[in-house]
Amino acid sequence: MTDHKETPYVPASTSMAELTFKALFLGVLMAIVLGAANAYIGMKAGLTVAATFPAAVVAMAALRPFRGTVLEENIARTTASVGEALVAGAIFTLPAFIIAGAWETLHYWESTFIMLIGGLLGVLFIIVLRRTLVVEADLPFPESVAASEIVKAGQKGDTGAKYVFIAMALAGLWELFKNSNGIQLVRERTDAVFEFSRSTIEMLGGKIEYAGGLLVATPSASPALIGVGFIVGLRVSAVLFAGAVMGWLVFVPLAVFLNPALTESVGAGVPFADLAGEVWSKQIRPLAVGTMIVAAFYTLYSLKDALFRGIRKAMGDIGSAAGREAVERTEIDLPFKRILPAIGVMAVATFFLYYFFTGSLGGAVVLTVVMVILGFLFAAVAGYLVGLIGSSNNPISGLTLSALLIAAVLMVAMGVVSMQGVAGVLGVAGVVCCTAGVAGDMMQDLKVGHILGGTPWRMQVGEIVGVIVASFVLAFAIMALHKAYVIGSAELPAPQAGLMALMATGIVGGQMAWPLVIVGMLLAVALILVKAPSPMLIAVGMYLPFYSTGAIFVGGLIRGMLERRLQRAQASEEERLRATNVGVLLSSGFIAGESLMAVLLAFLLMGGDFLPFLLRVKASLTPEMAPSFLLGLIVFPALVYALVWFPIRRMRVGGMGVE
Numbered sequence: 001m002t003d004h005k006e007t008p009y010v011p012a013s014t015s016m017a018e019l020t021f022k023a024l025f026l027g028v029l030m031a032i033v034l035g036a037a038n039a040y041i042g043m044k045a046g047l048t049v050a051a052t053f054p055a056a057v058v059a060m061a062a063l064r065p066f067r068g069t070v071l072e073e074n075i076a077r078t079t080a081s082v083g084e085a086l087v088a089g090a091i092f093t094l095p096a097f098i099i100a101g102a103w104e105t106l107h108y109w110e111s112t113f114i115m116l117i118g119g120l121l122g123v124l125f126i127i128v129l130r131r132t133l134v135v136e137a138d139l140p141f142p143e144s145v146a147a148s149e150i151v152k153a154g155q156k157g158d159t160g161a162k163y164v165f166i167a168m169a170l171a172g173l174w175e176l177f178k179n180s181n182g183i184q185l186v187r188e189r190t191d192a193v194f195e196f197s198r199s200t201i202e203m204l205g206g207k208i209e210y211a212g213g214l215l216v217a218t219p220s221a222s223p224a225l226i227g228v229g230f231i232v233g234l235r236v237s238a239v240l241f242a243g244a245v246m247g248w249l250v251f252v253p254l255a256v257f258l259n260p261a262l263t264e265s266v267g268a269g270v271p272f273a274d275l276a277g278e279v280w281s282k283q284i285r286p287l288a289v290g291t292m293i294v295a296a297f298y299t300l301y302s303l304k305d306a307l308f309r310g311i312r313k314a315m316g317d318i319g320s321a322a323g324r325e326a327v328e329r330t331e332i333d334l335p336f337k338r339i340l341p342a343i344g345v346m347a348v349a350t351f352f353l354y355y356f357f358t359g360s361l362g363g364a365v366v367l368t369v370v371m372v373i374l375g376f377l378f379a380a381v382a383g384y385l386v387g388l389i390g391s392s393n394n395p396i397s398g399l400t401l402s403a404l405l406i407a408a409v410l411m412v413a414m415g416v417v418s419m420q421g422v423a424g425v426l427g428v429a430g431v432v433c434c435t436a437g438v439a440g441d442m443m444q445d446l447k448v449g450h451i452l453g454g455t456p457w458r459m460q461v462g463e464i465v466g467v468i469v470a471s472f473v474l475a476f477a478i479m480a481l482h483k484a485y486v487i488g489s490a491e492l493p494a495p496q497a498g499l500m501a502l503m504a505t506g507i508v509g510g511q512m513a514w515p516l517v518i519v520g521m522l523l524a525v526a527l528i529l530v531k532a533p534s535p536m537l538i539a540v541g542m543y544l545p546f547y548s549t550g551a552i553f554v555g556g557l558i559r560g561m562l563e564r565r566l567q568r569a570q571a572s573e574e575e576r577l578r579a580t581n582v583g584v585l586l587s588s589g590f591i592a593g594e595s596l597m598a599v600l601l602a603f604l605l606m607g608g609d610f611l612p613f614l615l616r617v618k619a620s621l622t623p624e625m626a627p628s629f630l631l632g633l634i635v636f637p638a639l640v641y642a643l644v645w646f647p648i649r650r651m652r653v654g655g656m657g658v659e
Contacts, residue, residue, distance in 0.1 A: 089436065
């Protein structure tokens with residue numbers, strides 16, 4: 001734990017370049033790039049990866065030739081990481097408009113304003129809370145401390161940036177050769193059907209024939225998904241994969257076996273793989289949503305003490321923030337007297353947005369009041385939890401679901417139903433989710449800056465600029481991804497958005513498959529009673545395609561292999577940290593490279609509508625040969641070498657492992 005009273009890395013009395021054009025420009029550029037990458041990986045894997053670490057490394061490497069100071073690097077990292085945080089809030093909610101049927105495709109202006117209002121509110125709320133949570137609260141801030149140590153180590157000359165860039169290039173090239181919109185030579189997965197022999201069971205005096213089978217898919221040959229598994233570790237990836245086993249190898253075969261009418265369709269010429277996919281999509285996913293609902297509230301309940309402490313600190317801080325007088329550079333925030341009017345402006349903008357969605361004056365007023373109150377409380381909660389457990393474990397989907405349910409019940413009570421009510425409820429969820437996401441990320445960034453000696457108000461300006469620019473750009477990335485891969489499909493399942501869509505349409509539109517959802521809720525209760533680790537992760541694993549969770553699990557196994565090898569080598573704590581950092585940086589590069597190439601190819605497809613010659617160029621480059629699954633197997637031993645053997649070889653070298 002870092003004591004908040006210790007001397008910062010750059011003392012408050014030191015004056016050096018900080019909020020400069022080059023730092024802001026680099027930060028905004030990284031915010032867009034890392035945000036687009038996380039949009040893809042978040043909707044594909046159901047998990048986002050904190051951008052603080054790769055952003056810190058890239059900022060150090062990019063600013064070094066321009067003699068950038070450590071505080072300029074801090075501004076660039078702070079501005080950059082807001083892109084990932086903003087897009088996390090966006091992809092958990094905005095795709096729900098499409099999945100729910102409120103929109104046929106993503107609406108640019110509505111999406112942009114949801115991100116802009118939510119992101120700016122997150123920044124404004126955290127300005128009020130900064131001193132309480134960053135300086136006065138005795139919180140460990142695990143990821144902030146780790147990020148600051150990477151920055152301090154990088155000042156000695158070894159940033160480790162080359163690992164990120166090399167991994168990005170390799171993963172991007174691999175994605176080009178396996179993506180259906182690229183030059184597809186590689187098929188990233190295959191599946192096999194193991195059919196059961198027919199069983200005759202006597203029921204109610206008659207004999208009924210049952211059949212069915214198992215549909216098993218190989219893990220996806222995806223460096224990005226395997227990189228996600230490596231970063232989250234073996235335990236988290238194993239729990240996620242347990243959900244996939246339950247969904248695909250337990251519930252799907254049971255649903256088919258126990259319904260002879262479905263089995264007859266296989267005999268009528270429907271491939272079992274298609275049948276299994278339909279059962280998973282139409283029956284198992286709603287069941288998983290029911291599990292997620294209970295799991296989300298159980299997660300919040302398990303953190304109830306921390307939540308209430310965060311809320312009490314937030315409410316107590318409102319009265320004291322205005323009267324603070326800061327003398328030292330490292331304690332100066334943006335003027336509090338300007339923050340409240342800015343929050344008021346955002347509330348007015350929110351009212352007009354909700355009135356546009358619902359067409360109801362009263363409904364818009366109620367939704368605005370709900371959003372502002374819950375947005376502030378959840379920003380406080382998100383900031384507190386980041387200080388307690390880190391940004392990567394921040395349960396913003398559970399917080400958002402709470403806001404959605406409250407808004408949905410109010411809309412039904414006021415008679416604002418049908419798709420207008422659904423859109424209004426999802427609008428509340430979108431703003432609150434972006435607020436909580438940005439608030440948690442900003443609190444983590446401000447703690448890093450506090451350790452390094454950054455000036456709070458300058459960091460807050462960087463966050464505001466990052467939110468504004470990213471909001472107007474990242475909607476294009478999500479639109480392109482939907483056009484190329486279709487949100488809600490197996491290629492881009494967007495599990496959290498599916499949960500939000502089902503709840504909004506179920507409560508407001510009356511379209512919920514309640515029997516399946518209730519059974520899923522009871523499953524969550526059973527998991528909680530047996531003290532299963534993270535019922536939410538198990539539910540997400542059920543919701544995702546088997547090959548995606550399989551690849552994440554492979555990444556977790558590789559992380560376990562590295563840790564076992566380090567244990568056998570009797571590596572020191574410093575050597576363990578160095579080897580793990582190399583693996584995390586490589587994994588971050590794999591995630592960014594594959595995701596960015598997928599986004600670029602999506603833009604190519606989207607641009608083909610306006611520039612048809614782009615598609616003709618792609619068609620001329622695409623070979624006639626069928627993509628090979630065997631070629632895809634190359635990635636697995638290659639990643640074992642990159643994430644196990646290579647970090648071990650580099651762990652005895654100084655700094656980040658760079659000679």
